[in-house]
Each structure stands twice: as structure tokens, then as C-alpha cells.
């Protein structure tokens with residue numbers, strides 16, 4: 001029950017209407033009997049700072065920050081977790097009085113999801129160079145991957161990512177390769193951190209096939225999440241018998257890490273997973 005004592009956790013983004021975060025966090029609060037309520041707010045880019053200040057004034061426990069504000073949110077933090085600082089993006093904020101602490105639990109989400117893969121050597125091809133790719137690169141480094149090749153449509157961004165994260169996180173990069181090329185050595189894991197596969201962003205003709213058909217790919221992690229359906233990359237991998245995991249697992253695990261930051265408690269991961277599945281099934285039925 002929401003009472004005068006209930007504390008607020010917010011999601012700030014634009015758009016936010018599709019987000020599963022309110023569903024999984026409210027289910028988790030219920031499961032752990034925590035008197036908090038999670039609400040989503042669609043915010044204009046010019047008002048992000050005011051929204052964060054407003055949450056401080058309202059005594060909110062914390063917030064998640066989603067697309068397209070994860071990088072801009074850095075401007076409004078009073079302090080930053082070193083990994084969020086290195087990646088240059090914040091997706092979770094914890095308020096202590098008027099102090100905003102910025103974290104990046106996408107890193108935790110990818111790092112934990114990587115443990116689902118069992119491959120013959122720890123080399124990976126990372127597609128993308130935006131905020132998600134930077135979090136994924138940091139996670140691959142933390143998870144002990146030896147060699148990471150990066151490929152991005154705008155090559156300069158891939159080179160920048162390699163430079164930044166090698167310097168700040170000691171991520172073991174092998175190098176940046178032109179968009180659409182295969183790495184010059186076998187990379188058993190492919191991580192997609194581009195937005196390709198989302199509505200309106202289609203893979204270039206033949207690219208998933210080119211990436212997946214060299215016989216060396218043993219696992220695919222696609223950060224893109226399309227509720228109720230496999231992403232095109234996951235579908236293409238499964239068709240070739242390659243184990244593949246979609247972005248829902250990363251979403252769940254970044255949410256679980258954020259829950260722990262908000263509450264100081266371990267997240268009820270299976271309850272959160274079930275709540276997302278139930279919501280997706282109900283929506284599919286209309």
C-alpha cells in the first residue's frame with residue numbers, strides 16, 4: 001500500500017513508456033516488503049538537471065537514468081563511482097540528503113550475463129562505441145577477457161573507446177577494426193552494443209551472417225531488448241546453433257544491482273524476472 005511514509009525511486013528518460021523497470025522494481029519492493037514505489041518520468045533534455053534537483057528536494061531514495069540521458073546525467077552528480085566515471089555514463093543515482101552519487105549498473109548487468117557463456121578462449125568482438133559499448137568493454141575487462149576487438153559504424157568512436165578504456169580501466173583491447181569486417185583472429189564471443197535490431201534500426205544486409213558464419217563464434221550477447229521476441233541477431237545465432245542471450249538478461253541484472261544500491265538488500269532476481277515475463281505476456285495478449 002502506498003502511504004505517507006512510502007519513499008520514491010524514479011526513472012528519468014525520454015521516452016520511458018516502454019520501460020520494464022517500474023514493473024521489476026515494484027515487484028521486488030513487494031517481494032522484500034520494502035516501503036518504496038518506483039515511477040517513470042518522461043523528461044525534456046533541458047530539464048534533466050531540474051528533475052534531479054527536484055528528486056533531491058522530494059527526498060527520493062534514488063533514480064535510474066535511461067536513454068538518452070546516461071551521459072548527460074554526469075553533469076548533475078555530486079560524486080561518481082570510479083567505473084561510472086571511466087565509462088562516462090550514469091544509469092543509477094542514489095541520493096543521500098542533497099548529495100547525488102552516480103553509478104553504472106549496466107557494467108554489473110553485462111559482467112554477470114557474461115558468466116552464462118562458456119567459450120574456448122577469452123577473445124571477444126564488441127560491436128558499438130556508445131554508452132552501452134563502453135559499459136560492456138569495462139565489464140569484459142573486469143570479467144578477465146584477454147583480447148577485445150571493437151567495431152563501430154563511425155570508426156573514430158571505436159578508436160576513442162579503445163583509447164579511453166585502455167587508459168582508464170586497463171581493458172585489454174586488441175584494436176579497432178572497420179565496421180562490417182571480421183576480426184583478424186578467432187573471437188568466440190560477439191557482443192552487440194549497437195542499437196541495431198531495435199525498431200527502425202535494421203542490420204545492414206548480410207552483416208549478422210558475415211559475423212556469425214566464420215565457424216569460430218561460440219556465443220552471442222545482444223544488449224538490445226525486444227520484449228516477447230528474439231532480436232534479429234539472437235535469432236540468426238540460434239539458427240546456426242550458437243548459444244545466444246538477449247538484452248533482457250542484462251536489463252534484469254543491471255536492475256538487480258540498482259535495487260541493491262537503493263535498498264542495501266540482495267535483489268529477488270527470480271521475482272523480478274517473472275514480473276517482466278508476466279507483464280510482457282499480458283501485453284502480447286493486449
Ligand code: NDP
Nearest residue numbers: 128129130131132133153154157193194195223247250251
Ligand atoms: P548510443 O546512442 O550511445 O550508441 C548507439 C550505438 O549504435 C553506436 O555505436 C552507433 O554507432 C550504433 N548505431 C546506431 N544506429 C546504427 C546503424 N544504423 N548502423 C550501425 N550502427 C548503428 O546508445 P547506447 O550505447 O546507450 O545503447 C545501445 C543499445 O544498447 C540500445 O539498443 C540500448 O537499448 C541497449 N542497451 C541495453 C541495456 C540492457 O539493459 N539490456 C543497457 C544499455 C543499453 P555510431 O557511433 O556509428 O553512431
